[in-house]
Amino acid sequence: MKIAQDTVVFIDYILNDGDGNLLEKSDREENFAYLHGYGQLPTKLEEALEGKEAGARVQVSLSPEEGFGDRDEKQIISVPRDRFPEDEEIVNGLQVEAETDHGHQVFTIIDIQDNTVTLDGNHPYAGVDLDFDVTVAQVRAATEEELDHGHVHTGDHHH
Template sequence: MQIKNDCVVAMHYTLKDDEGNVLDSSEGRDPLKFLQGAHNIIIGLEKAMEGKAKGDSFEVSIEPEEAYGVRHEQMIQKVPRSAFQGVDAIKVGMQFQAETEQGPVPVTITEVVDDVVTVDGNHALAGQRLHFSVSIEDVRQATEEEKAHKHAH
């Protein structure tokens, strides 16, 4: 069976950056399962899956626009430490939900200087070209329940 919309795909993968550093991998874990066409994975990888079948292996590079997007400098803001009431120790790397007019946005603290905290609302992989090595472990038709829920069970 070839991969198309409404198929459940099980894959193993290794994700690397431009320098060849491994950013993520399914090695040593169960294969990642997802519902093709439901945007459970980045769009560029979903597009690369089309037409593949169980047993196929491939490598693909995904540009930021079809991965986690380009970096937006307006997503980086300096806020007063007082915005973190109830948090005793504010450290670089901590993550919070910021309430915006568009709804909640996850932000990461990137700098703390005196009473000013810099937060970044960009995804950690925004602006990066991503390189995947993929092996397709299984492909099957999704159940009606999986289609309704828009994810693999």
């Protein structure tokens, strides 16, 4: 089966930055799965995968604009330390979730002072060149329920 709108695609992938440093890779035990045609992957990557079948290998390089955007220094904010729960361990690199004017957002803690914590709301890959090396493992039609929910149902994810 070829990858097309409304197919569920299982892939193995390796993601490097533009300098060849490994950013992440899929778990060999369990392929990464996504619903094709809904912007769950960067557009250029989905376009490269369109029409491919199991076994195909696709290598795509994305500029920050094609990936997760440029870094925006306005996304770096300081908040009072006491905004965090007393018992929450605060360490550099920890990701925290918050509701903002723009909706749900993930922040990364980048600096901790006595009374303030500095958070970076940029996507971790903002401003980064991305090299995807993808192998298609499996393609199947999405079920009605998956299309209804807008995500893939696999073994441990079904709701």
